[in-house]
Amino acid sequence: MADSTTIQKYKYILEEFQKRGVLDAYDEDMLDELSVGKKQLGRILKETCDAFDSIEEFKDGKKLAYKLITPIDIFIEAFNNSEEIGWLLQLAHEGDKSIFNDLEKYAKKSKELYMFKNTPFEDISDLESKQHFKRLKNIIEARDYAKIKFYYDDTVYDNLKCLKLVFMDNNWYVAFVDSDNHLRFGRISFIERVDFSLKSGHFQPSSVEKHHHFLEHSIQNSMTLYDKEKKTATLKATPKIAKYFKDDMKKFLLSQTFQKECEDGGIVFEITYTQELEILPLIQKWLPDLIILEPQELKNHYLEKLSQTVNNHN
8 A cells, every 4th residue: 555645646646637637747836746856746647647547648749748538537446446545535525526426327337336325525515614614624723713603503602622523423513622611513514604713822732632532532423522421321232133232243332332142132231421312313223122221310311202202293
């Protein structure tokens, strides 16, 4: 697998092909950006041309140049062969989001290999969300203080320390520390406005060290609350779904811990949580085959929700 420096060089080359269509080894901007000589840049362009049928070599006077014929072919060929898929997805999104439509057609032809139900970029597909996304990226990289207003709230949140852009629960969120020093999540598609705060200077990494640790090691989903005492729920999966909750199966939540296999074939496991909404969606997903054994307060809350559901349907 290519090292990260080489990957970045080819990423840049592909981005430039997407933008300009025709490249050559005498381009001063590329020579400066890649910090290479003309011979090395020529070799990179030649190797890229050899790797992708969608790039054609031709003579431009006395020098060799390379022309991008069909951008979608670059993405498909790279998708088939690259071990570094993440940056290709980002490249495709930033260059032309319609590429995913073409890729979906391609996937239908090779459905035994690929399936694309959605992409992490759908939540920032509109222009406004994309602008918010880019501004937040700049704020996070610079450790600037931010000011954010959401559509659903009249409050303007100021002096925020934005930590990361997080994709979870099929949506993009910005993780930020508010003025009360609490870690919170804001869904990017719900943001009305992002501004730089009037507070000058940059916040220090040490001031958000514990928040980063919590983000990396304790977040289960967007409903996990910061600085809240954790509770433990004991659940039982009936024999019908027990195979999905065995000790060697992938966990549905970070804190999920196998306890035992019951005589009837069911599985008992535990999950820690900071509020009911953090784990109820999982229980509801497996309705009626996940049973709350304890605590009683969680069971009562769940039964109340079920009762309300039945009444609403009646």
